[in-house]
Amino acid sequence: MGASYHQFCPVAKAMELLDERWTLLVVRELVSGSERFNELRRGLPRMSPTLLSRRLHQLVRAGVVERRVDGADVRYVPTAAGRELRPVLEALGAWGVRWIGELGDADLDPKLLLWDMHRHVDHGVVPPGRTVVRFRFRDVPAGLRDWWLVIADGEADVCDQDPGHDVTVTVTADLRALVQVWLGDLGWPAALRTGAVEVAGPETLRRAAPGWFTLSPFAAVPRP
The missing domain is CATH 3.30.1050.10 (SCP2 sterol-binding domain)
Structure with a gap:
């Protein structure tokens, strides 16, 4: 969890988890169907593996993602809390399409x-x-x-x-x-x-x- 904003506002409390660099993009990949570490890396190629591991650990600890282990197979699956972020991401993306300018x-x-x-x-x-x-x-x-x-x-x-x-x-x-x-x-x-x-x-x-x-x-x- 990121540093506290020390505000009772639910937006502030949510952003203590979600506004750390890369976190919402990790969630984007998870709700899009990527479950394994290497799949997540393909959707986030400029994110270091160490930081990806850290963000996944934070999301698991926060109850947004469940880590499922079956022998050597490790999957990261959004919980109900994680799945509820899909419309948040869709709204952010739609806003970005409408109001953020030309792609560099x-x-x-x-x-x-x-x-x-x-x-x-x-x-x-x-x-x-x-x-x-x-x-x-x-x-x-x-x-x-x-x-x-x-x-x-x-x-x-x-x-x-x-x-x-x-x-x-x-x-x-x-x-x-x-x-x-x-x-x-x-x-x-x-x-x-x-x-x-x-x-x-x-x-x-x-x-x-x-x-x-x-x-x-x-x-x-x-x-x-």
């Missing part, structure tokens, strides 16, 4: 974009069997340029190395443009028309590919 270049991260996208695959419309979407970002350093999303059996996995499977479609994009599509600031048709995003592959799959993703939950937030 340092805010654009292909790893985070693909991690978010893999959680919003519409498995009901993806072709049966294994679907591999290769992403190539034209404007990022070589080590972060190529990514693969492997979709099969109702699950999706993000790879930063070629998994060796046949590629179904290839999406080539400016990183900022695909982030804007993902957040709902740029429609797929406009992005494709201008060439900011290109999809290559057999025509039926190429046309269907945008519909394989349900977009960020914040894409539908009305802009002011």
Whole structure:
């Protein structure tokens, strides 16, 4: 628990736990379905493992998260108190979409974009069997340029190395443009028309590919 504000206001008491750096982002990952330490690290790649461990311990101690151990498998699962933070996070995110300005270049991260996208695959419309979407970002350093999303059996996995499977479609994009599509600031048709995003592959799959993703939950937030 952070330092006390010494105020009886419930907002102040809640923020003694929640306004420490990274804490709400850890909760964001937990309520989005990440349960294992390595999954949390993929959603929070710039957070040190030591600080992540500390924040998880604080959340467990506060009763927001339950630590479940089964042999070597350790999972962190939101309690009822943790689950109740979902609408708080949704409201914060919607406010951020509406009132926080332009994204800086340092805010654009292909790893985070693909991690978010893999959680919003519409498995009901993806072709049966294994679907591999290769992403190539034209404007990022070589080590972060190529990514693969492997979709099969109702699950999706993000790879930063070629998994060796046949590629179904290839999406080539400016990183900022695909982030804007993902957040709902740029429609797929406009992005494709201008060439900011290109999809290559057999025509039926190429046309269907945008519909394989349900977009960020914040894409539908009305802009002011």
